[in-house]
Amino acid sequence: MADFESIAKQFVEYYYKTFDENRNNLAPLYRDESMLTFEATPCQGTSAIVSKLSELPFQRIEHQVATIDAQPSNTTGGIIVVVSGALLVEEERRPMSYTQTFQLMPNDQGSYFVFNDVFRLVYPAA
Amino acid sequence: MADFESIAKQFVEYYYKTFDENRNNLAPLYRDESMLTFEATPCQGTSAIVSKLSELPFQRIEHQVATIDAQPSNTTGGIIVVVSGALLVEEERRPMSYTQTFQLMPNDQGSYFVFNDVFRLVYPAA
Numbered sequence: 001m002a003d004f005e006s007i008a009k010q011f012v013e014y015y016y017k018t019f020d021e022n023r024n025n026l027a028p029l030y031r032d033e034s035m036l037t038f039e040a041t042p043c044q045g046t047s048a049i050v051s052k053l054s055e056l057p058f059q060r061i062e063h064q065v066a067t068i069d070a071q072p073s074n075t076t077g078g079i080i081v082v083v084s085g086a087l088l089v090e091e092e093r094r095p096m097s098y099t100q101t102f103q104l105m106p107n108d109q110g111s112y113f114v115f116n117d118v119f120r121l122v123y124p125a126a
Numbered sequence: 127m128a129d130f131e132s133i134a135k136q137f138v139e140y141y142y143k144t145f146d147e148n149r150n151n152l153a154p155l156y157r158d159e160s161m162l163t164f165e166a167t168p169c170q171g172t173s174a175i176v177s178k179l180s181e182l183p184f185q186r187i188e189h190q191v192a193t194i195d196a197q198p199s200n201t202t203g204g205i206i207v208v209v210s211g212a213l214l215v216e217e218e219r220r221p222m223s224y225t226q227t228f229q230l231m232p233n234d235q236g237s238y239f240v241f242n243d244v245f246r247l248v249y250p251a252a
Contacts, residue, residue, distance in 0.1 A: 035197045037197060037208075064251075066249075069163045069246065071161045071244065073241070074200060082163075082244040084225060084246050096251055097248050099225040099246070101227045118208040120195065122210050122248045124250045125190075125212035125220075
C-alpha cells in the first residue's frame with residue numbers, strides 16, 4: 001500500500017483536476033456522512049456537497065497548489081491533508097490564496113473517500 | 127457536553143493565548159502519539175513538538191485569529207479545527223497570514239489533546 005504522503009499527493013492532484021474540469025464529477029469522492037464547510041457554510045452528504053460546489057458562481061476555475069501536508073489521522077488508515085494554494089476564477093488575473101483541509105478515510109474498495117472538507121479563502125493580513 | 131464548535135473555539139483561544147505567553151506551557155496539550163508538521167518539518171511526541179515550538183526564532187509573537195471552522199472527525203468525539211489568521215512577530219508591524227489545522231481527540235479526563243497539528247504560512251498569491 002502506498003504511504004500516506006503519496007496518497008495525499010495523488011488525491012490532491014486528482015481532486016483539483018476534477019474540480020477544474022467538471023466539479024459534478026467529484027460526487028464519487030463523497031458519501032452521505034461526508035461534511036463540507038465552505039467559507040463557513042456547512043453541508044453534509046454527497047448530494048448537498050456537490051450541489052454546493054456546482055452552484056459556486058463561476059464557470060472557469062483553476063487551482064494552483066502551493067503546499068500539501070499530510071499526517072495519519074487515526075489508527076485505521078485515515079489521512080489528514082492540508083493544502084494551500086491559489087485560485088484563479090473566470091478571466092481574473094489576480095489569484096486569491098486559499099487553504100483546504102481534508103480528512104480521507106479508507107473505503108472498502110482499497111481507495112478513499114472524503115470524510116471532512118474545510119475550505120477557506122485566506123486574505124492578505126492587513 | 128459542549129458541542130464541537132464551542133470546544134473548537136475554546137481550544138483555539140486557549141492555545142494561542144498560551145502560545146503567545148509561554149509556548150513551553152503547551153506541553154500538556156500534546157502526547158507521545160501527537161504529530162506536528164510545521165512549515166513542512168514533521169515531528170512527533172510532546173518533547174519533540176514543544177522543543178520545535180520553543181526553538182522558533184522569535185521571542186515575541188502574537189496570533190490574531192480570523193476564522194475558526196470545526197467538524198466532527200470520527201464517531202468517538204474527535205474534532206477537526208481549521209484556523210486562519212495573522213501572525214505578528216517581534217517588532218514587525220506587517221503581519222503574515224497563516225493557517226493551522228488541528229485534530230483534537232478526547233482524553234480520559236473529559237478534555238482533549240492534540241493528535242494532529244499542521245502549520246503553514248500562507249503567502250499572498252502572486
